Amino acid sequence: MNADLWQKLLTILENRLEQGLFTLWIKPLDAKVEDNVLHLSAPNEFVAAWVRDRLLETIREAALELTGRRIEIMVSVGQRRPPVLAAPSPVALQASPQSRTRPAAEPLGLPLGHAPRTESLSRWRFRFDDFVVGPCNELACAAAKGLCNNSLDTDHLFLSAGPGLGKTHLLHAIGRHLAERSNRSRVSIACLSAEEFTTRLVLAIKAREAARFKAEFRESVDVLLLEDIHFFQGKGKLQEELLLTLKALQQRGCKVVLTSSFLPRELSDVDPQLVSCFASGFMALMQAPDYATREEIIRRKARSLQVQVPDNVTGLLAERLTTDIRQLESCLNNLVLKARLLGQQITEELAWQVLENYAVQVPMPGVERIVAFVCKTYGIDERELKSKSRSQQTVLARNTAFYLCRRHTDLSLAAIGDRLGRKHSTVLKGIIHVEREIAHQTPLGRQLGNTVDRLLA
Numbered sequence: 001m002n003a004d005l006w007q008k009l010l011t012i013l014e015n016r017l018e019q020g021l022f023t024l025w026i027k028p029l030d031a032k033v034e035d036n037v038l039h040l041s042a043p044n045e046f047v048a049a050w051v052r053d054r055l056l057e058t059i060r061e062a063a064l065e066l067t068g069r070r071i072e073i074m075v076s077v078g079q080r081r082p083p084v085l086a087a088p089s090p091v092a093l094q095a096s097p098q099s100r101t102r103p104a105a106e107p108l109g110l111p112l113g114h115a116p117r118t119e120s121l122s123r124w125r126f127r128f129d130d131f132v133v134g135p136c137n138e139l140a141c142a143a144a145k146g147l148c149n150n151s152l153d154t155d156h157l158f159l160s161a162g163p164g165l166g167k168t169h170l171l172h173a174i175g176r177h178l179a180e181r182s183n184r185s186r187v188s189i190a191c192l193s194a195e196e197f198t199t200r201l202v203l204a205i206k207a208r209e210a211a212r213f214k215a216e217f218r219e220s221v222d223v224l225l226l227e228d229i230h231f232f233q234g235k236g237k238l239q240e241e242l243l244l245t246l247k248a249l250q251q252r253g254c255k256v257v258l259t260s261s262f263l264p265r266e267l268s269d270v271d272p273q274l275v276s277c278f279a280s281g282f283m284a285l286m287q288a289p290d291y292a293t294r295e296e297i298i299r300r301k302a303r304s305l306q307v308q309v310p311d312n313v314t315g316l317l318a319e320r321l322t323t324d325i326r327q328l329e330s331c332l333n334n335l336v337l338k339a340r341l342l343g344q345q346i347t348e349e350l351a352w353q354v355l356e357n358y359a360v361q362v363p364m365p366g367v368e369r370i371v372a373f374v375c376k377t378y379g380i381d382e383r384e385l386k387s388k389s390r391s392q393q394t395v396l397a398r399n400t401a402f403y404l405c406r407r408h409t410d411l412s413l414a415a416i417g418d419r420l421g422r423k424h425s426t427v428l429k430g431i432i433h434v435e436r437e438i439a440h441q442t443p444l445g446r447q448l449g450n451t452v453d454r455l456l457a
Contacts, residue, residue, distance in 0.1 A: 005038065005066070006031035012062040015125060017055075024196065025051055026059075030078055038063065038071055041078030048077050065333070068341050124176035126169040132300060134293030137166055140284035144170045147255060147282075148177045156250070156281025159259045164326030165286050167259040171225050174257055178223055189223040194231035198238055214241070218248035223255045229278065230260045234269040243274045256281070294318035294328060301329050307336050313351045320355055331358050365408050365455060367419050373455050374401045386421040396444075398422070399430035400451060406431050408455075 014022050029051070030041040040059075042048035051059075052075050063071050133141050140159055146152035161167050175191050192200075204213035217224070224245075232239050249256055260267075263285070264278040289297065295318045302309040309332070317335075321328045335354045339346045365373070375382055378397035385397055398420065405416045406427075413424040413431075420427075437445035438452075 005033055005063070008066055009059065009062050012066065013059065016062065017058070021055070021193070021196065024199070025055055036071065038073045040073065040075045042075060043078070045077050048075050051075050065337060068337075124172045124179070126172040127176050128173045130300070131166065131169055131173060132289075132293055132297045134289055134296070136287040136289045136293060137161075140166075140170060140286045143282050143284045144174050144257075145177075147257065148174055148181070152282055154281045155253060155255045157255075157257045158264065158278055158281055158283045159257065159286065160261070160263050160283065161259075161286035162261055162288070162323070164324035165288060166325060167286065168227065171227060171257060171259060175223070175225055178255070187222050188220055189225065190217065190221045191225040193227040194229050197226065197242070198231070198235070201238070201241060214245070217245050219252075221249065221254060223257075224249055225257045227259045228261070229258050230262050230267055232270065232274075233267055236271070239271045239274050243271065243277060246274075246277050250277075250280075288323045289325060291318055291322075294322065294325075297325060297328060298332055301332050302336075305333070305336050307346070309346055310348070312348050313346055316348055316351050317355075321358060327358060331355065365404070367405055367409060367411065367416075370401055370404045370408065370455070371420075374404070377451055377454070395430075399434050400448060402427045402430040403434040403448075404452065404455060407452075 010026070013026050017026065025047060028043050028047055032039050032041075040051065042051060056073060056075065060070065060073055063073070128141070128145060131137075131141055140161075143152060143157055144159075147155070147157050159167050159170060171191065175189050179187060179189060201210070201213055204210050229242075232242060246256060258278060263283065264275045267275060267278075295314055298309065298314045298317055302314075313335075317328060317331060321331055331354060334357070335346060335351055338344075338354060339350060344350060371382055371385065374397050375385055378393055378400075380394060380397055384394055385401065387394070389395075401420060402416060402422075405411055405419070406413070409416075411419070413427045417424045417427045422430075434448055438449050439445070
């Protein structure tokens with residue numbers, strides 16, 4: 001471990017964490033390395049406790065990725081550093097003389113000012129060009145771009161998706177695009193999580209600056225990008241503050257983008273007026289990426305890492321990691337790192353070793369795999385399966401294919417019939433026949449049951 005470890009870690013953490021988290025909790029830390037221990041020094045106990053409780057494991061994982069081994073990390077309170085002054089924001093310039101000359105007091109919370117301000121272009125982690133569009137997210141991406149170029153007919157966008165499906169990517173892409181294209185030199189874009197919004201409000205109240213906090217967010221912000229608004233569930237006072245903020249921004253014609261793992265109607269213990277406000281704009285739901293989209297995500301990530309990933313490895317990762325883009329990219333990062341550390345080529349065997357550390361999904365078979373399986377099992381070729389042959393073996397194989405397609409794919413009866421050259425009524429009769437044989441445990445039914453089980457073995 002060398003002396004510039006922390007600087008390298010800062011680069012990794014800045015790319016991995018939300019902008020607000022990095023600025024509020026990581027940037028104020030000092031660091032030094034002694035006896036193979038990374039000592040992190042926080043400006044006060046509030047920051048130290050927050051880092052210990054919520055970010056220590058993230059820092060440890062980044063250090064593991066950088067050094068290839070787990071290192072000990074200690075977080076303590078050190079000497080208070082002189083505050084780092086950023087360029088004055090429009091908000092700061094509007095502060096009263098009294099507030100600018102107030103004597104410094106022992107900080108109750110963060111050592112940084114909490115005013116929303118113009119974000120540097122380098123701070124935006126993602127852009128639209130990096131976003132892989134597929135059937136799962138094309139509506140959300142189109143809506144995000146429409147908000148930026150004023151073709152959406154609303155200034156309010158609500159993005160809903162599970163963890164790791166691209167909400168943060170689109171949020172930062174929106175922020176970057178608006179910052180780049182603004183005709184103002186200092187457009188004020190506030191990009192933060194609901195938890196960070198809450199923390200800033202609490203700190204402002206403790207510092208007796210709640211009125212200033214409210215004025216800053218309601219009167220000075222041009223664009224509000226707020227993540228994970230489900231955090232406000234069950235927090236009545238915070239909901240009231242957020243509702244008033246959103247209404248004020250709406251009246252001023254400001255752009256607002258909200259993200260959540262849930263749709264507004266799925267939130268519990270939230271004021272109905274706030275739910276109505278959440279749902280007042282355009283709502284776009286993002287689904288888990290399909291196989292082709294996952295493959296393209298891996299290819300683009302590999303290009304960004306400047307590494308060649310064989311097609312069979314790309315297919316394996318796309319097949320086994322289906323529900324979380326963040327996990328998919330993390331697996332590829334670890335695979336590349338492991339190959340470099342060991343001086344090996346990226347192979348399917350090495351990919352299987354890395355996949356053992358992830359929650360992989362058993363791949364659901366598609367029509368092509370089902371057809372190939374049925375043909376091999378019954379000893380016929382695909383042409384005969386789709387032919388008009390009425391031989392007992394061919395009909396049984398065809399009915400088995402109907403049943404497996406209905407059970408393991410999202411295709412309708414008509415779509416299954418189209419793929420196998422039959423009417424949907426024929427498909428339905430074949431499925432019913434197979435189900436009846438399996439349910440009655442006839443000799444043929446037991447044979448069919450064993451055949452069906454082997455597909456996923």
